Amino acid sequence: MTTPSHACSVCGFIHNCICDHQPNLESQVEFALLYHENELDKLTNTGRLLLNGLPKAKSYLWQRKVQPEALINKIHQEDIEAWLLFPSDAPTLSSEYLTSRDPSKKQLFILLDATWQEAKKMVNKSPWLKALPCLELSPSEISRYHLRRNQSQGNLCTCEAGIEVLEMVKEPENAQALFKYYDQFLTVFQAERSGHSYNSNALGAPKK
Incomplete structure (x- = not known):
């Protein structure tokens, strides 16, 4: 929720709180968002949508000199199979995932929440x-x-x-719910950045 001069503590918006559109999803897989420190306060960041919509998703901070020990320990758990969403010379393609995964282990997907340039540095500096x-x-x-x-x-x-x-792991309903939340974020974002409430009628939408 927001007050006229304060950002919502959940979605971060002041004039266009989107929390009424936020889903509360249960997934068979887990997500870990590894944040570059430059991303934490950006209004354009969409990682928070994933964290809000999937309560079991966790965030971790990447720093060059301080490793995220909690995430590293989780990766090394015997019942976890971790995947990094990042290009490589020999990646597993999403079309091959279902036949490549270990079905006896919990699936953990690590997303680098950073610009492309920052993400490359994060990987190169983290063995x-x-x-x-x-x-x-x-x-x-x-x-x-x-x-x-x-x-x-x-x-x-x-x-x-x-x-x-979520689509890849055959959770289309979860994917659609998260997409609708993301779509609302995109719909109101420019109005939010301009400092006013979104007005659908101003874009030619039919009046209700």
């Missing part, structure tokens, strides 16, 4: 990340995320990547 098997998504649609300058064409934002993973 424990480099050691993980990489998963490469093959999205059926191009990214709808256009909120930042100098974006790498074809790359998905964090929330879109989470939606693709």
Whole structure:
């Protein structure tokens, strides 16, 4: 919830709180968002949508000199199979995932919440990340995320990547619910950044 001058503590918006659209999803898989410190306070960040919609998703902070021990310990648990969503020379493609995974283990997907340039540095400076098997998504649609300058064409934002993973693991209802939440975020974002409430009628939408 928001007050006229304070951002919502959950979605971060002041004028266009989207919490009424937030799902509360149960998934058979787990997500770990590894944040670059530059991402934490960005209004354009979509990782928070994934964390809000999937209560079991966890966030961790990446720092060059301080390893996220809690995440590393989780990766090394015997009942966990961890995947890093990141390109590599020999990735497992999303189309191959179901036949490549170990069905006896819990599936953990690690998403790097950072710009493409920051994500590459995170992997290059973290041997424990480099050691993980990489998963490469093959999205059926191009990214709808256009909120930042100098974006790498074809790359998905964090929330879109989470939606693709849910589709990949055969959870279409969860994927659709998260997509609707993300869609509302995109719908009101420009109005929020401009400092006013979103008005659908201003865009030619039919009046109710």
